Amino acid sequence: MSDPILIPRPEGLYCPQGDFFIDPSRPVARALITHGHADHARAGHGAVLATRQTLEIMAIRYGADFAGQRQAYEAPLRLGEVTVSFHPAGHVLGSAQIAVEAGGQRIVASGDYARVSNPSCAPFEPVPCDIFISEATFALPVFRHPDPAQEMEKLLASMRAAPERPHLIGAYALGKAQRVIMLAREAGYDAPIYIHGALQRLCDYHIEQGVPLGELRPATMDKAEAGGLREALVIAPPSAFASPWVQRFADPVIGFASGWMQIRARARQRGVELPLVISDHVDWEDLTRTVTEIDPAELWITHGREEALMRWAELEGRRARPLHLVGYEEEPE
Amino acid sequence: MRDFARLLERLAFTPGRNAKLDALADYLRHAPDPERGYALAALTGELDLGRAQPAVLRAMVGERVDPELFALSYDYVGDLAETIALIWPGDGEPGALDLPHVVETLQDTPKIRTGPVIADWLDRLAPSERYALLKLATGGLRVGVSARLARMALARLGGPSLEEIEEIWHGLAPPYRALFDWIEGGEKPERAGLAPFRPVMLSTPIDREGLDALDPAEFAAEWKWDGIRVQAVAEGGERRLYSRTGEDISGAFPDIVAHMGFEGALDGELLVRRGDQVAPFGDLQKRLGRKSPGKALLASHPAALRLYDVLLWEDEDLRALPFDTRRERLEAAVADLNPERFDVSEVLPFGAWDDLAALRAAPPQVVIEGVMLKRRDTPYMAGRPKGPWFKWKRDPRLIDAVVLYAQRGHGKRSGFYSDFTFGVWEDEALVPVGKAYSGFTDEELRRLDRFVRNHTVDRFGPVRALSPALVVEVAFEGLNRSTRHKSGVAMRFPRISRIRWDKPAAEADRIETLREMLDGGED
Numbered sequence: 001m002s003d004p005i006l007i008p009r010p011e012g013l014y015c016p017q018g019d020f021f022i023d024p025s026r027p028v029a030r031a032l033i034t035h036g037h038a039d040h041a042r043a044g045h046g047a048v049l050a051t052r053q054t055l056e057i058m059a060i061r062y063g064a065d066f067a068g069q070r071q072a073y074e075a076p077l078r079l080g081e082v083t084v085s086f087h088p089a090g091h092v093l094g095s096a097q098i099a100v101e102a103g104g105q106r107i108v109a110s111g112d113y114a115r116v117s118n119p120s121c122a123p124f125e126p127v128p129c130d131i132f133i134s135e136a137t138f139a140l141p142v143f144r145h146p147d148p149a150q151e152m153e154k155l156l157a158s159m160r161a162a163p164e165r166p167h168l169i170g171a172y173a174l175g176k177a178q179r180v181i182m183l184a185r186e187a188g189y190d191a192p193i194y195i196h197g198a199l200q201r202l203c204d205y206h207i208e209q210g211v212p213l214g215e216l217r218p219a220t221m222d223k224a225e226a227g228g229l230r231e232a233l234v235i236a237p238p239s240a241f242a243s244p245w246v247q248r249f250a251d252p253v254i255g256f257a258s259g260w261m262q263i264r265a266r267a268r269q270r271g272v273e274l275p276l277v278i279s280d281h282v283d284w285e286d287l288t289r290t291v292t293e294i295d296p297a298e299l300w301i302t303h304g305r306e307e308a309l310m311r312w313a314e315l316e317g318r319r320a321r322p323l324h325l326v327g328y329e330e331e332p333e
Numbered sequence: 334m335r336d337f338a339r340l341l342e343r344l345a346f347t348p349g350r351n352a353k354l355d356a357l358a359d360y361l362r363h364a365p366d367p368e369r370g371y372a373l374a375a376l377t378g379e380l381d382l383g384r385a386q387p388a389v390l391r392a393m394v395g396e397r398v399d400p401e402l403f404a405l406s407y408d409y410v411g412d413l414a415e416t417i418a419l420i421w422p423g424d425g426e427p428g429a430l431d432l433p434h435v436v437e438t439l440q441d442t443p444k445i446r447t448g449p450v451i452a453d454w455l456d457r458l459a460p461s462e463r464y465a466l467l468k469l470a471t472g473g474l475r476v477g478v479s480a481r482l483a484r485m486a487l488a489r490l491g492g493p494s495l496e497e498i499e500e501i502w503h504g505l506a507p508p509y510r511a512l513f514d515w516i517e518g519g520e521k522p523e524r525a526g527l528a529p530f531r532p533v534m535l536s537t538p539i540d541r542e543g544l545d546a547l548d549p550a551e552f553a554a555e556w557k558w559d560g561i562r563v564q565a566v567a568e569g570g571e572r573r574l575y576s577r578t579g580e581d582i583s584g585a586f587p588d589i590v591a592h593m594g595f596e597g598a599l600d601g602e603l604l605v606r607r608g609d610q611v612a613p614f615g616d617l618q619k620r621l622g623r624k625s626p627g628k629a630l631l632a633s634h635p636a637a638l639r640l641y642d643v644l645l646w647e648d649e650d651l652r653a654l655p656f657d658t659r660r661e662r663l664e665a666a667v668a669d670l671n672p673e674r675f676d677v678s679e680v681l682p683f684g685a686w687d688d689l690a691a692l693r694a695a696p697p698q699v700v701i702e703g704v705m706l707k708r709r710d711t712p713y714m715a716g717r718p719k720g721p722w723f724k725w726k727r728d729p730r731l732i733d734a735v736v737l738y739a740q741r742g743h744g745k746r747s748g749f750y751s752d753f754t755f756g757v758w759e760d761e762a763l764v765p766v767g768k769a770y771s772g773f774t775d776e777e778l779r780r781l782d783r784f785v786r787n788h789t790v791d792r793f794g795p796v797r798a799l800s801p802a803l804v805v806e807v808a809f810e811g812l813n814r815s816t817r818h819k820s821g822v823a824m825r826f827p828r829i830s831r832i833r834w835d836k837p838a839a840e841a842d843r844i845e846t847l848r849e850m851l852d853g854g855e856d
């Protein structure tokens with residue numbers, strides 16, 4: 001293989017022939033962004049190329065002037081000496097894998113991706129490539145996420161069993177919150193769902209983009225009103241649970257929707273009474289299946305449990321290397 | 334296994350005692366026999382399934398999963414059973430096995446063959462059931478369900494009351510079919526064993542001001558001895574010594590049991606007594622720690638009962654009689670018993686409350702922790718009725734708190750978990766109220782350390798979070814209001830005055846007790 005067309009640098013993956021970074025963790029002149037999660041999409045770049053939805057999400061989160069120039073991806077394009085194309089990643093609304101091609105070599109930076117069906121975005125598209133760059137958020141064989149519908153059934157069963165207690169579910173603002181709402185709707189829960197103020201604009205945006213969320217009400221009522229709330233589903237970002245906002249609810253059941261909830265100690269650490277294993281990342285089986293399916297000549301591994309995936313590659317006789325990029329969180333908001 | 338696995342999950346994540354009770358009662362109401370009986374026994378530690386060793390489990394999983402991937406996973410998850418449950422290949426099928434089959438097979442399987450049996454089951458079960466199975470097979474079901482909590486859940490099923498259940502509990506064996514039949518309207522089970530436990534009558538705290546509302550002539554006063562409250566029952570040749578929650582502790586006190594040559598049920602304080610001298614609580618603890626004490630300990634730490642009450646005597650149930658009458662009967666009864674092992678708690682002479690206050694201020698022995706007040710005209714009532722019995726504890730301020738976190742100590746205690754954060758009940762949760770350590774003896778230190786390691790539910794660096802199972806008596810000099818503490822109070826010079834191995838966490842003090850101390854304005 002000739003010299004790779006992407007090089008890991010401390011601030012992110014750099015493409016010398018196109019002079020751009022992918023998901024850089026520090027402000028750069030030109031950035032290509034896979035999706036709107038805060039650790040992939042940061043404000044302050046000179047120019048940003050991303051899907052239209054990712055650009056709009058960034059504008060919601062950071063303000064319209066989050067970058068000097070914004071360009072929405074429409075079709076494959078040339079940047080310097082390389083060709084760049086975006087492909088669905090199945091992770092959150094607007095999420096994409098970025099394929100970079102030059103001199104007969106193709107690298108796919110998949111960002112974060114998932115293989116389970118998610119009605120808010122197009123399903124992950126396997127793109128044949130020489131080098132596949134994969135996240136490793138849940139790359140341990142203990143992560144085998146159950147069917148999300150089954151987890152939603154667990155939530156609804158708990159609501160039936162304790163109808164006098166409002167159910168407060170922690171979910172990250174972009175993607176997970178809407179996913180939980182959609183799963184509730186798919187399971188036939190059609191009462192209004194209460195959302196924390198920090199979720200309002202992103203939920204509105206999902207609705208605008210044609211993602212049906214049903215009737216949402218702000219969970220910004222005062223203590224007296226919230227104290228009277230009984231049979232209610234309330235979604236809030238995890239940070240809200242450490243704040244006095246929670247105190248307004250009488251005897252709530254605290255839940256948390258995350259792939260991490262598969263590990264008991266994690267759930268207990270957060271004081272979660274109702275752990276819901278709902279993830280927007282690939283679990284171990286989906287991850288290894290995807291790599292096998294794409295069958296790249298080389299696997300590059302980024303944020304997460306790189307060691308276990310390296311070991312798996314070794315057992316499979318695959319070439320693999322960890323990238324050790326900095327600045328990515330375990331499961332960003 | 335599916336419902337049992339779900340129950341375990343609910344119990345593990347539900348912080349509230351009441352919610353735990355709900356979950357348990359809900360399960361017991363719906364699960365079939367004999368599954369629910371086995372589940373109950375498993376949760377309360379009454380089921381002995383032989384204990385699969387960790388090495389056996391590791392070898393088992395080593396045949397299915399790459400050892401390095403397993404090691405990385407175990408390192409991350411931190412719990413062997415959980416790691417195996419999650420990593421075991423295949424999806425199994427929910428509900429493929431039922432609990433009675435698993436329990437009965439484990440009971441019948443020689444230890445050497447448990448490995449392959451468990452491996453075969455793991456192939457068939459879904460992941461959450463695998464976890465339940467492994468916890469069952471390794472004896473590691475620690476979800477905070479005591480036998481007492483289990484009985485309370487049974488009492489919620491709408492049949493017999495808690496007191497009725499406690500009366501027949503001893504002598505019942507898993508899977509408790511007769512018990513469930515009774516709960517569902519069948520016949521009350523014959524007492525399977527003689528000498529059952531009778532629910533104990535407990536007191537409520539009072540202070541000097543509270544006494545002003547009461548007429549001293551209506552009350553008898555006794556010293557409150559610093560031992561443990563017990564019930565000695567002898568019927569038809571069967572002799573049993575029960576703690577006040579109904580746990581059978583006869584085995585640890587053969588010196589008492591040997592002298593229980595009577596027919597009846599007596600209520601008293603278990604003490605270590607040398608002649609007239611009652612030994613400090615620590616001496617009694619030494620005895621409590623030994624399930625079968627040796628001759629030397631029996632000689633150096635002789636146990637005795639200081640009797641408070643008589644419930645039954647020679648086939649007559651005396652509980653409905655007023656205190657004064659029971660007291661006469663008690664004195665008559667004790668006359669025939671070995672005075673080295675049994676004596677009667679003295680009734681203190683006093684006219685006005687201030688006389689009693691003077692007595693209380695200068696107790697004749699240090700092992701006295703205050704005075705008890707008992708209304709002369711009231712029967713012996715199970716539970717903690719408000720009004721007939723009061724305890725007026727000595728100073729300083731003492732509360733019984735539950736140990737929540739433990740941290741490794743320094744210096745002499747290096748490597749031992751000896752620094753504790755403790756809490757009291759607020760509604761159904763425990764709220765931390767202070768941090769302390771005490772001058773534990775070396776033996777106590779070791780026992781505490783072992784307790785901490787066996788009851789860890791979480792770790793944060795050097796700190797371990799514990800399941801709420803250990804009560805400590807915390808002594809402190811005063812109480813300040815505090816906005817920094819979630820509880821709203823801060824203790825001055827708190828120290829752990831003793832460890833209450835005998836006291837259930839549910840009976841630790843409540844935050845209201847502390848707040849009342851604040852309102853008392855003594856600080």
Ligand SMILES: [Zn+2]
Pocket residue numbers: 035037040091112332
């Ligand atoms: Zn993401």
Ligand SMILES: [Zn+2]
Pocket residue numbers: 037039040111112135303328329332
């Ligand atoms: Zn990410």
